[in-house]
Amino acid sequence: MLALRDFTAADDEALIAWAPTAQALMLFAGETLVFPLTSPQLQALRDTQDLYAWTAYVTPDADVPVGHAEVVRTGPDSGRLARIVLDPSRRGAGLGRALVVAAIERAEGLGLTALDLRVYEGNDPAIRTYLGLGFVDAGPMASDPSVRIFTRAPR
Numbered sequence: 001m002l003a004l005r006d007f008t009a010a011d012d013e014a015l016i017a018w019a020p021t022a023q024a025l026m027l028f029a030g031e032t033l034v035f036p037l038t039s040p041q042l043q044a045l046r047d048t049q050d051l052y053a054w055t056a057y058v059t060p061d062a063d064v065p066v067g068h069a070e071v072v073r074t075g076p077d078s079g080r081l082a083r084i085v086l087d088p089s090r091r092g093a094g095l096g097r098a099l100v101v102a103a104i105e106r107a108e109g110l111g112l113t114a115l116d117l118r119v120y121e122g123n124d125p126a127i128r129t130y131l132g133l134g135f136v137d138a139g140p141m142a143s144d145p146s147v148r149i150f151t152r153a154p155r
Contacts, residue, residue, distance in 0.1 A: 002098040007053035012039045014065040069103035079112035113154035
């Protein structure tokens with residue numbers, strides 16, 4: 001079973017390894033992080049107000065990261081799911097959906113009931129996951145048409 005715990009500096013090495021190329025980092029973080037990914041960049045995320053970051057693991061092995069997810073508070077009851085990634089060696093096993101569900105549950109636990117996210121066109125596995133979880137394609141981002149905005153209304 002997949003679970004989340006707080007993202008700590010001990011997780012940096014795994015997350016950095018999951019973004020071995022500029023393209024992989026771009027799919028993970030857009031233009032918010034710079035290749036090569038470094039621990040100081042990740043620490044800056046941990047220090048960001050209104051950003052909540054988690055490391056995913058398969059119980060009971062909490063010391064072995066298998067994924068990462070964040071949510072950024074964008075309003076009193078709204079947030080943006082951000083920087084969601086799975087260990088490439090764990091993809092295709094159904095963990096992506098479980099990771100997004102766990103992140104949504106954490107966001108809701110923070111009182112964030114209206115959620116959105118951004119995803120690059122062509123990232124079909126992620127898009128299928130988001131659509132399957134009730135997100136709706138709201139169209140391209142004005143500043144970068146290769147990025148699509150997905151929204152999820154409060155339940």
